[in-house]
Amino acid sequence: MNEWPFMFFHAFLVYFQSLLQGMKAENKHTKIIVAATKVFAKKGFFTARISDIAKEAKVADGTIYLYFNNKYDILLSVFEEEVRKIVESTEKLLSLESDPRKMLEVFITQHLIAMKKNKNLAEVIQIELRQTNKVIKDYRDNKFSEYTGIIANIIRQGQELGIYRSDIQPDLAKRVLFGALDEVSRVWNASLETHYTVDETANQIISMFLTGILLDPDNLSE
Amino acid sequence: MNEWPFMFFHAFLVYFQSLLQGMKAENKHTKIIVAATKVFAKKGFFTARISDIAKEAKVADGTIYLYFNNKYDILLSVFEEEVRKIVESTEKLLSLESDPRKMLEVFITQHLIAMKKNKNLAEVIQIELRQTNKVIKDYRDNKFSEYTGIIANIIRQGQELGIYRSDIQPDLAKRVLFGALDEVSRVWNASLETHYTVDETANQIISMFLTGILLDPDNLSE
Amino acid sequence: MNEWPFMFFHAFLVYFQSLLQGMKAENKHTKIIVAATKVFAKKGFFTARISDIAKEAKVADGTIYLYFNNKYDILLSVFEEEVRKIVESTEKLLSLESDPRKMLEVFITQHLIAMKKNKNLAEVIQIELRQTNKVIKDYRDNKFSEYTGIIANIIRQGQELGIYRSDIQPDLAKRVLFGALDEVSRVWNASLETHYTVDETANQIISMFLTGILLDPDNLSE
Amino acid sequence: MNEWPFMFFHAFLVYFQSLLQGMKAENKHTKIIVAATKVFAKKGFFTARISDIAKEAKVADGTIYLYFNNKYDILLSVFEEEVRKIVESTEKLLSLESDPRKMLEVFITQHLIAMKKNKNLAEVIQIELRQTNKVIKDYRDNKFSEYTGIIANIIRQGQELGIYRSDIQPDLAKRVLFGALDEVSRVWNASLETHYTVDETANQIISMFLTGILLDPDNLSE
DNA sequence: CATGAATGAGCGTTCATTCAT
DNA sequence: TATGAATGAACGCTCATTCAT
Numbered sequence: 001m002n003e004w005p006f007m008f009f010h011a012f013l014v015y016f017q018s019l020l021q022g023m024k025a026e027n028k029h030t031k032i033i034v035a036a037t038k039v040f041a042k043k044g045f046f047t048a049r050i051s052d053i054a055k056e057a058k059v060a061d062g063t064i065y066l067y068f069n070n071k072y073d074i075l076l077s078v079f080e081e082e083v084r085k086i087v088e089s090t091e092k093l094l095s096l097e098s099d100p101r102k103m104l105e106v107f108i109t110q111h112l113i114a115m116k117k118n119k120n121l122a123e124v125i126q127i128e129l130r131q132t133n134k135v136i137k138d139y140r141d142n143k144f145s146e147y148t149g150i151i152a153n154i155i156r157q158g159q160e161l162g163i164y165r166s167d168i169q170p171d172l173a174k175r176v177l178f179g180a181l182d183e184v185s186r187v188w189n190a191s192l193e194t195h196y197t198v199d200e201t202a203n204q205i206i207s208m209f210l211t212g213i214l215l216d217p218d219n220l221s222e
Numbered sequence: 223m224n225e226w227p228f229m230f231f232h233a234f235l236v237y238f239q240s241l242l243q244g245m246k247a248e249n250k251h252t253k254i255i256v257a258a259t260k261v262f263a264k265k266g267f268f269t270a271r272i273s274d275i276a277k278e279a280k281v282a283d284g285t286i287y288l289y290f291n292n293k294y295d296i297l298l299s300v301f302e303e304e305v306r307k308i309v310e311s312t313e314k315l316l317s318l319e320s321d322p323r324k325m326l327e328v329f330i331t332q333h334l335i336a337m338k339k340n341k342n343l344a345e346v347i348q349i350e351l352r353q354t355n356k357v358i359k360d361y362r363d364n365k366f367s368e369y370t371g372i373i374a375n376i377i378r379q380g381q382e383l384g385i386y387r388s389d390i391q392p393d394l395a396k397r398v399l400f401g402a403l404d405e406v407s408r409v410w411n412a413s414l415e416t417h418y419t420v421d422e423t424a425n426q427i428i429s430m431f432l433t434g435i436l437l438d439p440d441n442l443s444e
Numbered sequence: 445m446n447e448w449p450f451m452f453f454h455a456f457l458v459y460f461q462s463l464l465q466g467m468k469a470e471n472k473h474t475k476i477i478v479a480a481t482k483v484f485a486k487k488g489f490f491t492a493r494i495s496d497i498a499k500e501a502k503v504a505d506g507t508i509y510l511y512f513n514n515k516y517d518i519l520l521s522v523f524e525e526e527v528r529k530i531v532e533s534t535e536k537l538l539s540l541e542s543d544p545r546k547m548l549e550v551f552i553t554q555h556l557i558a559m560k561k562n563k564n565l566a567e568v569i570q571i572e573l574r575q576t577n578k579v580i581k582d583y584r585d586n587k588f589s590e591y592t593g594i595i596a597n598i599i600r601q602g603q604e605l606g607i608y609r610s611d612i613q614p615d616l617a618k619r620v621l622f623g624a625l626d627e628v629s630r631v632w633n634a635s636l637e638t639h640y641t642v643d644e645t646a647n648q649i650i651s652m653f654l655t656g657i658l659l660d661p662d663n664l665s666e
Numbered sequence: 667m668n669e670w671p672f673m674f675f676h677a678f679l680v681y682f683q684s685l686l687q688g689m690k691a692e693n694k695h696t697k698i699i700v701a702a703t704k705v706f707a708k709k710g711f712f713t714a715r716i717s718d719i720a721k722e723a724k725v726a727d728g729t730i731y732l733y734f735n736n737k738y739d740i741l742l743s744v745f746e747e748e749v750r751k752i753v754e755s756t757e758k759l760l761s762l763e764s765d766p767r768k769m770l771e772v773f774i775t776q777h778l779i780a781m782k783k784n785k786n787l788a789e790v791i792q793i794e795l796r797q798t799n800k801v802i803k804d805y806r807d808n809k810f811s812e813y814t815g816i817i818a819n820i821i822r823q824g825q826e827l828g829i830y831r832s833d834i835q836p837d838l839a840k841r842v843l844f845g846a847l848d849e850v851s852r853v854w855n856a857s858l859e860t861h862y863t864v865d866e867t868a869n870q871i872i873s874m875f876l877t878g879i880l881l882d883p884d885n886l887s888e
Numbered sequence: 889c890a891t892g893a894a895t896g897a898g899c900g901t902t903c904a905t906t907c908a909t
Numbered sequence: 910t911a912t913g914a915a916t917g918a919a920c921g922c923t924c925a926t927t928c929a930t
Contacts, residue, residue: 028914046268050900060916065901101436155435165437172418172426173435175409176402183401184394196394204394212434213377213395214323215387250889272925282891284927293925472893490712494921504895509922545880599879609881616862616870617879619853620846627845628838640838648838656878657821657839658767659831694910716904726912728906737904 029067031057033081036074041123045075075124079144082121086114087147094150100158101210107151108181108209109202115185116198122185148174177209251289253279255303258296263342267297297346301366304343308336309369316372322380323432329373330403330431331424337407338420344407370396399431473511475501477525480518485567489519523572523588526565530558531591538594544602545654551595552625552653553646559629560642566629592618621653695733697723699747702740707786711741711794745794745810748787752780753813760816766824767876773817774847774875775868781851782864788851814840843875 035057039048050071054061068074093110097103115122151174158164184205188195196204211217257279261270272293276283290296315332319325337344373396380386406427410417418426433439479501483492494515498505512518537554541547559566572588595618602608628649632639640648655661701723705714716737720727734740759776763769781788794810817840824830850871854861862870877883 049898061900062902062917063915066914071900158435163437164435168430168435169418169422169426172406172423173430175405176427176430179401179403179405179408180398181401183397183404186401187397196391200391201394204391205398208390208395208398208431208434210434210436211439212430212432213380213386213390214432215385217433217439271923276892283925284892285890287926288889493919505921506896506923507894510893515921602879607881608879612874612879613862613866613870616850616867617874619849620871620874623845623847623849623852624842625845627841627848630845631841640835644835645838648835649842652834652839652842652875652878654878654880655883656874656876657824657830657834658876659829661877661883715902720913727904728913729911731905732910 028057028059028063032059032064032067032074033078037078037082037120037124040075040078041120045071078124082124083144083147086111086121087150089114090147090150094154100154100161100163103154103157104151104177104209105202105206107154108177108206109198111181112185112198112202112205115181116188119188122182122188125182126186148178151177177205180205180209250279250281250285254281254286254289254296255300259300259304259342259346262297262300263345267293300346304346305366305369308333308343309372311336312369312372316376322376322383322385325376325379326373326399326431327424327428329376330399330428331420333403334407334420334424334427337403338410341410344404344410347404348408370400373399399427402427402431472501472503472507476503476508476511476518477522481522481526481564481568484519484522485564489515489572519568519572522568526568527588527591530555530565531594533558534591534594538598544598544605544607547598547601548595548621548653549646549650551598552621552649553642555625556629556642556646556649559625560632563633566626566633569626570630592622595621621649624649624653694723694725694729698725698730698733698740699744703744703748703786703790706741706744707789710789711737741790741794744790748790749810749813752777752787753816755780756813756816760820766820766827766829769820769823770817770843770875771868771872773820774843774872775864777847778851778864778868778871781847782854785855788848788855791848792852814844817843843871846871846875 032053036048036053039052039056042048043052050064051061053074054064057064064074068077090107090110093106094103097106152170155164155168155170155173159166159168159170184201195201254275258270258275261274261278264270265274272286273283275296276286279286286296290299312329312332315328316325319328374392377386377390377392377395381388381390381392406423417423476497480492480497483496483500486492487496494508495505497518498508501508508518512521534551534554537550538547541550569588596614599608599612599614599617603610603612603614628645639645698719702714702719705718705722708714709718716730717727719740720730723730730740734743756773756776759772760769763772818836821830821834821836821839825832825834825836850867861867
């Protein structure tokens with residue numbers, strides 16, 4: 001039998017199908033990630049049910065296990081995906097700036113914007129950072145520390161340029177700033193009370209972090 | 223089987239036990255709180271088992287339900303108890319100071335000391351603040367906000383005395399400071415890496431919060 | 445407080461309770477074993493559901509896990525219990541005999557009686573021997589081989605007394621006899637067709653195993 | 667996307683594939699049977715997964731359902747196929763013999779050889795005979811009894827020729843012999859311990875079954 | 889009050905089977 | 910026919926809570 005036409009067009013077939021399937025698979029994976037982000041944010045990791053995520057993603061429960069190993073794997077994926085996205089967009093924005101003062105302003109502003117826009121994201125970071133098993137934490141913190149590491153790097157650059165105080169420990173300052181930002185956005189999600197706008201909040205935090213809260217810094221308590 | 227002797231002496235037993243109960247009750251409640259604090263800190267709220275707490279407290283599982291309505295009620299009690307204690311000790315310390323600058327130093331220092339000394343406490347606050355059902359959160363935040371409210375009050379006092387910048391929003395600043403402190407202590411517990419001492423950390427945070435990280439505050443980015 | 449009466453009668457109390465609890469626990473454990481034997485026999489290990497066993501034992505599903513680690517542990521316990529019982533009763537009967545010929549008759553007869561009387565037992569042995577994971581099999585076969593080992597021992601005794609042929613391998617003969625007995629009782633359970641009585645069957649097997657099926661053993665095929 | 671080329675050549679594809687199907691169908695069916703035999707033997711019916719069989723047969727999971735109705739149907743087919751093969755080869759061998767003594771020797775020897783050579787076969791018979799639902803059992807036993815029926819027939823022939831004892835029940839004897847053979851081969855597969863060779867085993871079983879284990883059959887226990 | 893055995897609702901996960909391509 | 914992604918029913922097991930003693 002001459003198999004030539006078969007093989008030739010089989011190539012086409014495979015090609016077209018791969019186009020479709022790539023999209024399909026991507027879509028389903030993404031759909032589950034998006035759904036899980038929403039559900040985890042709303043109910044927390046432990047209270048969230050696999051069936052909630054499945055329903056939200058409009059797939060069957062079993063389908064989730066075609067894309068993830070287990071419930072925790074979903075959380076991990078959601079977290080890494082969200083962190084990846086924010087690291088990426090942050091670095092893109094920062095590449096446009098060279099002044100470490102401006103860079104911190106950009107970091108602070110975009111973090112707050114991101115958290116405000118995507119409340120799920122804020123929640124999932126909260127959950128991931130505090131809700132899960134310590135054993136696995138270290139690995140993830142390494143992953144996550146890419147993000148906070150950006151702050152430390154900005155500060156180091158500023159110190160080299162003589163803009164930031166050299167007695168400041170960058171690794172401590174990065175926690176101070178991240179903690180401040182995180183707590184502020186936590187409250188946005190947790191409480192129903194009205195709060196300051198993103199701009200106002202960003203300005204205050206920038207100002208506090210850069211110049212402190214003292215009216216007259218030269219006049220410290222004795 | 224003749225049950226008479228059993229029942230007869232059971233009466234004795236009950237009587238003797240009742241004698242002990244006045245003092246015991248207090249002790250049991252406390253013992254459970256202490257045990258729960260330890261267990262929640264170690265395993266997290268959802269991963270902690272009632273039987274873990276019971277074992278740690280050396281009581282029977284059922285006994286816990288004589289003192290608490292349900293698992294969540296234990297967490298709430300633990301949280302409130304811990305917050306009560308820290309609010310109390312903080313206010314006692316602050317009552318000895320009048321300079322708002324000194325007062326912030328005291329607050330920062332004692333918070334870090336408390337979290338370092340009692341890692342369980344830090345964990346439980348983390349858990350309580352991020353791990354539990356939103357519906358109930360508002361109530362507790364009100365309860366908890368007594369503590370962060372202290373910061374806001376100090377700042378307001380400082381503003382009235384012209385020490386702190388009047389453009390700073392005290393309710394925002396309290397979150398910024400609490401967030402910074404909380405994140406720093408979270409990392410102490412979460413990671414095994416070595417980190418700065420309490421003193422060093424306190425000094426850095428005090429300095430950052432009061433005067434900012436700029437070397438020359440007058441020379442802001444254009 | 446004088447604790448003497450308390451402690452004295454507490455001893456009574458503990459004693460009485462231990463009597464009750466020993467019985468209770470024993471009863472529940474036994475109830476589950478009995479129920480599981482019935483259910484496994486009826487449905488097989490894999491088709492049997494924990495809830496079936498619980499229902500049969502009139503306990504809650506969860507109760508089963510107070511007495512057994514997992515489903516397989518139940519099967520193992522059932523098997524060991526049944527084997528223990530039959531080994532025990534068999535050895536009791538055999539201790540009354542000294543003639544190895546009689547002993548084999550006793551073994552064969554009591555095995556068939558036991559299987560006929562307790563069809564569940566026959567089934568559970570079948571299941572256990574063929575239905576479960578090979579990895580664990582060796583351990584259990586060691587346990588089970590106590591029973592078939594009885595046959596080998598009888599044969600060895602007979603060989604020493606010059607009653608049984610010395611060219612017979614006891615370890616092979618024990619499998620031959622056990623296999624024959626087992627297959628016969630398997631069919632009793634599996635098929636609905638009428639079959640020979642226990643006595644008739646026992647006599648036939650005794651006769652076949654001892655003297656073979658040849659009319660004239662001296663006249664073997666050339 | 668223009669789907670025209672895809673659809674056009676899909677028609678080709680289907681056409682070419684249809685050409686292959688006559689021969690392929692046979693092959694696939696056989697491939698699946700062979701794969702299933704292997705997998706069932708290795709893991710047992712319940713532990714075996716359809717996907718295991720599919721992988722072993724190098725077909726897609728769904729393909730299996732083009733040839734079999736369900737998982738149990740596969741087992742049934744495997745069993746019948748294996749039994750068919752062994753019945754066929756056994757009868758071929760037996761047709762060369764006329765002496766019922768020789769015939770039993772042939773049956774015993776070839777059964778052990780077959781089980782030793784094809785451990786899968788032994789396992790599948792074990793599984794089929796003991797692992798599956800009773801409801802369906804009778805049908806299959808009828809099917810399977812073709813094989814054990816051979817033993818009964820040999821014995822009946824021997825009885826008619828005055829070679830085998832006329833008091834022996836052929837239907838019982840067939841179970842005794844099959845049970846013995848089956849148990850011996852079960853142990854070959856189940857345990858890792860060394861065991862007798864096929865020849866040695868066959869000789870022992872032949873000898874036991876024909877002449878019994880007594881040294882002097884005339885000297886029965888009183 | 890104290891106990892801890894018992895309960896049973898509830899969930900994560902598996903896998904035989906289906907079906908669109 | 911062939912594929913394998915998708916389905917969803919079903920089950921083993923856990924653990925907060927109850928209650929008889």
